[in-house]
Amino acid sequence: MMLEANQILLLVTLVAPTVGAIAAATLPAEGDRAARILATVAAGVAFVASVLLLLSRSTQALVDPVPSYPYGIVVSPWVELDLPWVPGLDLRFHIGVDGISYPLVVLTTLLTLLCALYTCWRVPDSGGGPVRGRHLAALLLVIELGIVGVFLALDLVLFFVFFEVVLLPMYAVIAIWGGERRRHAARKFVLYTLLGSLLLLVGVFTVVASAGTADLVALSTAAGPAMPYGVQLAAFILLALAFAVKSPLWPLHTWLPDAHTEAPTVGSVILAGVLLKMGTYGLLRVAVGVAPAGAEAVAPVLGVLAVMAILVGGLVCLAQTDLKRLIAYSSVGHMGFVLLGIATLTSVGFQAALIGNIAHGIITGLLFFLAGAIKDRAHTGALGELGGLRETAPGLSGLLGYAAIASLGLPGLAGFWGEAFAVVAAFSRGGPFWIVLGVLAAVGAALAAAYFMRMLRQVTHGPPSPAVSSLTPARLAGAEVWSWAPLVVLALVLGLVPALVTELSAVPVEALIGVVGSP
């Protein structure tokens, strides 16, 4: 059969990382640097392909100016590819991209490219032995394959397979290139998220067994195979638990601080930047899309836990003593806002969750890059031993300030939209319950300001601490500037023009709400 250009682009986003990973991993040790550059090129190809995918949407929009789907259609990808995969089991290789998944695909390819670029310049210490940068780069590409696959998959079984692809490479990245307690952190990460995967598997089979199909497009259609209420409820709870581990939702979050803190810089960036998004994306696309009645029933619980995550995350950060751990816990709070948006089951909330996802990926990715750079230079991440960074490294300190300000949700930068509109969504849902949740979430946003201000004061202000005054190099390396600059610019651009994301997702979100909100 012949593939259209768009479909080839879609495949390239999956094939380029695969080929790149194999090539990079098989090159001999002498070609370590060449292998890392090769991996960067592969990531670049995937990124370009993902950006070009947007073009096919605009041409389609020209052909079809009516911007809404036919009633009842929820998932309507603008590019899709549907091939038989295991015909005997009726499994299909069905992938596609729409306005909900597209921004996440680009975020994934972008962050992987930046991490690969960063790896060209600096390979974290793998506990002695030969330099194994090529393996790290290859693993990053495998992780990219898995995450992009999750966002593209339109078949539940395929979704599950991609979901699992991510797990072991990330385990290896933490366990080989991580910090002092890397083995413990990696083991905890893999076991905890495996538990989530188990629930996901059961959830997927509950749905498939009841509905008789694994196709997401068919499953999330209003007129599609209707599942009984009980099955929907069970399926939603199973799927939501699975995604809650990944997102993570309080109180299933404790793998995250360890994993983020011990992972090497690029590992933390990918973990916080995109890996967590598999959870929130799955919750929205799979759990809510497939079992809307279950979602309706469980939403209040989800809302309460999300707000708990915001408040607990904020308070723990306020008493935190380690830079990377603080950023990790701030992720718990930020993802709380995303989950609150989803829990409201309103289109405002879904939009807020989607833009919050992207903003968190950009900003927290940047924060982890910076925290890694500070830790590499000062050889400590303890807040008590840092101080006076603006005296010795003004550039690094200024960027840290910028990222922290963006992360605390300053209006005008990317983080604001998701958080403010999660609160708007809670209020627009109405009723005392949701209004209280909205108020508490807004208080949580003030907590975020408090802990980031405390962090900045300890790290950047005052006289330089011994660790900071002996910090080298004070200037930023070229590779650092290049791999951070896109994130710095995007945090501002997305803050000023949120429509970059909201316009893409507006129609699919309306379609989804059409199913969820129906009585």
Add this chain to the structure above:
Amino acid sequence: MTGMLGAALPLVPFAMALLGFLLPHASRLWAGLLGIVGAGVALVVAIVLAFTVDGVVETSHAVATFGELASRTGGLSGDFEVTVGVRLDSAAVYVAIAVGVVALAVQVFSTAYLRSDDRYAPYAAQISLFTAAMLIVVVAGDLIMLLIGWEVMGICSYLLIAHDRRLPEAPAAAVKAFLVTRVGDVGFLLGIVILGVRAGSFRLADVLAPGVLDPTTITVVCLLLLCGVAGKSAQFPLHTWLPDAMAGPTPISALIHAATMVAAGIYVVARLFPLFVASPTALNVLAVIAAVTMLLGALAATVQDDIKRVLAWSTVSQIAYMTGALAVGAPAAALFHLLTHAAFKALLFLAAGSVIHAVGTNLMSRMGGLRRSMPVTFWCTTIGLASLVGLPPLAGFFSKEEILHVAVAGSGWRNLLVYGVGLATVFITAGYATRVWLRTFFGQPRSPEASHGHEPSRPMAWPVVALAVPSALLGFAALSPAFAEALGAPEGFTIGAEAAVPLVWAALAIAGVWWAWRVRPADDPARVLGPLRPLFGNAFYLDAVQHALVVRPVTALARAVRRADESGVDGVVEATGQGTLSLGGVVARAHRAGLPRAVTAVLGGAAVLGLAAVAIGGVWP
């Protein structure tokens, strides 16, 4: 065209700020130029707008859609949009002019005041960003856009207050300024959210349209907005950040106190006044806040030795006059006082900066006798202080008189409260202003540096002299009916015979302080306050109260939650892991056995299985 100009108002300084952030840190010439050009262009645009804007000019463009408020199943419909756009009226343009004048003066003044600063480029860029943010608040036609300007101002104040790296107290002051205002902003955000959700739009025009909101909603919204206003405008109980913010460079104090930040709160209430006027509860709260803050600020100003802290507390108290004007339903008088206050407070801060620059200290106990060595600064400060006290015919006289006039003309306890406290505050204001005047410029120099005072260089002198003009003459604008109408008082401003009452009070205070100084010129006239001095000096210990009621409980809670999260929630996870491991160990041990026992176990197992097969097979063939 007018809309484009309105958009250019914040955009030009914003562009200059972005360029400035890209400059090398030490670049002085370009940084200074970018800052001056940004503020200058904004000022010119504002002046042009003053001649072109007639009535309300409004533009609006949707920038993002956050879904529909209700789904197709019914209820409210329509896209929930965030728009950018300007809403210009004469009041907005006048405030924009004030912002432009002060920002320009501050940029020019800073080039000389921070001559030896090695990070001038980010400093100047931050001032530009601050200016842009304030101008966004001034022109915004959409509440979300207004919120952006509002919060960016907060972060700029944080950055600029922490600018001076030699001051150990600067970082803490900066954090305090940001956090205290941010706590108020939780309410502000919630107020905006409720307005948006209930009106179905964030556009000012839609929100202010009559009949959109029910009275309860309006009251709730107004009270929530007041939290943010109290924070930004440093009103009780969220005023504690402003005096500490003196750790910032003096031009920054001028910027924060005169035309940006503290003015923003008053301006926003005036802009949303149709809402406030519909809620008597909100006006009552405003009146109480105004009365408490007026007295609190003025009393705290009486005993400070740091000249900038006197001015800071004076700002707190003067802003409260504007709050009082709003409480008695006179937004025009509030805006009038905002404009005159912007002029004379910027003047006072920049002049104080000249003095500090010459003497090398903020403390008035180390000044004295500077009248002779700094005559220009002396005369300008005199104009500023007299305007602050409200002596005719200076600007402050007209605006303060207007507030008191409106208060006494109406009836009800709100008016009585504002008028009574306003009069008392006139007395105190005259007292502390006279004290500053005498302690700084008269008597004998009380330190070696004070005896070598000198006039500042031209970039510092010009802005001060320029600001003296509106500080002296802006009041006469009150005589023009067009000016009053532009600010929103179509009936015009009136000065009546009752203006004599505050003047008598002021004269008494001036005479009293002069006498106390005359008796012992080397001593602080504040000594007459006796045992009240520490109470006033520490501003009634409200900082300690805030620390005990908010800061300490929150940090204790944070520590407790961290412990609970690490040993509780994570403890369960770790214990599960450990438990599984040890269970595995037990089972593994159970499987380790010698051959005889193993054979016995296998045979026993086979026997059990066989029995089971027989039993089940028997029951269920």
